[in-house]
Amino acid sequence: xxxxxxxxxxxxFGSIRDEQLVDLCKVWDVKVKGFRTLTKQNVKQAxxxxxxxxxxxxxxxxxxxxxxxxxxxxxxxxGKGKVLDIQVRDATIPELIQAYEDGExxxxxxxxxxxxxxxxxxxxxDEFLEALLTQKNVQSIEQLLMDVVEEKDVVEREESSAQGTxxxxxxxxxxxxxxxxxxxxxxxWEQQYSKLKxxxxxxxxxxxxxxxxLQQEIGNEKKACERVQEANETSEDxxxxxxxxxxxxxxKIAHLHTQIxxxxxxxxxxxxxxxxxxxxxxxxxxxxxxPKNKMIHxxxxxxxxxxxxxxxxxxxxxxxxxxxxxxxxxxxxxxxxRKKWMTHDKDEMKHFKNFNExxxxxxxxxK
Numbered sequence: 290x291x292x293x294x295x296x297x298x299x300x301x302f303g304s305i306r307d308e309q310l311v312d313l314c315k316v317w318d319v320k321v322k323g324f325r326t327l328t329k330q331n332v333k334q335a336x337x338x339x340x341x342x343x344x345x346x347x348x349x350x351x352x353x354x355x356x357x358x359x360x361x362x363x364x365x366x367x368g369k370g371k372v373l374d375i376q377v378r379d380a381t382i383p384e385l386i387q388a389y390e391d392g393e394x395x396x397x398x399x400x401x402x403x404x405x406x407x408x409x410x411x412x413x414x415d416e417f418l419e420a421l422l423t424q425k426n427v428q429s430i431e432q433l434l435m436d437v438v439e440e441k442d443v444v445e446r447e448e449s450s451a452q453g454t455x456x457x458x459x460x461x462x463x464x465x466x467x468x469x470x471x472x473x474x475x476x477x478w479e480q481q482y483s484k485l486k487x488x489x490x491x492x493x494x495x496x497x498x499x500x501x502x503l504q505q506e507i508g509n510e511k512k513a514c515e516r517v518q519e520a521n522e523t524s525e526d527x528x529x530x531x532x533x534x535x536x537x538x539x540x541k542i543a544h545l546h547t548q549i550x551x552x553x554x555x556x557x558x559x560x561x562x563x564x565x566x567x568x569x570x571x572x573x574x575x576x577x578x579x580p581k582n583k584m585i586h587x588x589x590x591x592x593x594x595x596x597x598x599x600x601x602x603x604x605x606x607x608x609x610x611x612x613x614x615x616x617x618x619x620x621x622x623x624x625x626x627r628k629k630w631m632t633h634d635k636d637e638m639k640h641f642k643n644f645n646e647x648x649x650x651x652x653x654x655x656k
Contacts (some may be wrong), residue, residue: 293353295344297403297411300418301356302343303430304395307332310339317352319343353404360401377401378410385417386424395421395433466636545619545627549640555655556639575609577630578618580644584651598622598630614639618647 305313308329321327321335323344332339342348359372375388377398387400402414418430427433572591579595586593594612596603598621609615615638617630631638642646 293346293349294403294411295349297414298344298349298352299340300414300430301396301399301403302340304399304434306434307336308395314339317348317355319348356400356404359397360404371399373401378407378413379407382413382417383422385413386421389421421461423615541624545640549619549642552637552639555637572613572614575607575612575615576618577616578621580618580647581620582644584648588651598626601629616641616647618644 303311311327311329314327319327319339319342321338323338324331324335325338326336341642342505343352360377364465372391375384375393375398377388378401380388386608389398390394399418401411402417405411422428422430422433425433432502459651574593576585577597577598579597583594591613596607600604617627617638617640619627619640619642639650641650
């Protein structure tokens with residue numbers, strides 16, 4: 290929010306004469322810590338604390354609206370609240386200086402520019418102030434105000450000595466008219482400021498409500514994050530259990546491999562006897578697991594009787610001992626079903642991990 294630059298607004302407040310600053314603080318309802326009321330007698334003593342209070346965010350925002358209203362008027366009042374006779378935001382630097390010379394208050398000119406959201410108006414305010422100080426041959430706003438007070442004293446002395454000119458009378462009349470106009474607008478400003486203050490209060494309540502909603506959303510997100518973390522921890526536990534199961538299964542597989550090697554050795558011992566009987570009788574093999582291979586289904590020696598391992602009725606009704614050998618294709622038989630089939634002559638059962646082993650075994654032992 291560039292229009293809430295504290296340093297810029299210090300220039301505005303610093304350009305207000307003390308007695309007028311006291312009146313405006315009443316309009317703005319500004320309180321200073323350590324002072325019951327702000328008066329023309331104690332304003333200098335309270336100035337430092339007062340400046341800190343005036344540029345505070347909560348105080349400054351409605352004051353900016355005040356200067357906005359003074360510069361261009363309200364949106365719906367036809368410019369009724371407008372104080373400046375000049376279109377300050379469309380003026381040139383010479384026009385602004387002339388407006389000041391014609392009696393426009395410096396703080397209204399600066400405030401009308403700084404209350405704009407357009408940074409170009411802020412730059413115009415700085416350039417105008419610098420040009421005015423240069424023209425008045427002073428170094429600061431404070432010196433400028435002192436010169437104004439001295440000039441006022443000179444006018445009063447000239448007036449009291451009956452030596453006033455028409456130009457002085459004209460200035461006095463204009464100042465009185467300006468003062469009357471300001472007095473008439475005091476009540477309007479107080480009403481406008483009260484309205485702005487109420488709007489700011491309502492806006493503040495809305496901020497509080499939105500902040501509470503955001504805090505609630507943050508709390509919900511935090512809880513959701515905690516749930517995700519808990520789920521991740523649970524997932525890690527499940528992963529560890531799966532790892533343990535994998536280790537156990539690998540051990541069982543290693544045991545089965547040992548059984549296969551043992552069965553292979555037994556087969557080598559009995560193979561000679563089997564070769565002798567092959568010529569005189571049909572050699573039958575119960576093959577547990579269907580490899581769906583032409584070699585198996587068309588073989589006549591040996592003759593393969595293929596059975597589906599999931600066929601429990603075949604397991605119960607079949608005369609397993611009627612076959613010369615029992616072969617199990619481990620890669621086609623689920624682990625749990627292997628146990629059920631291995632209850633029958635498990636020591637004589639041959640196991641094959643893949644079909645290449647079957648072909649190799651048949652080629653070596655059945656020629």
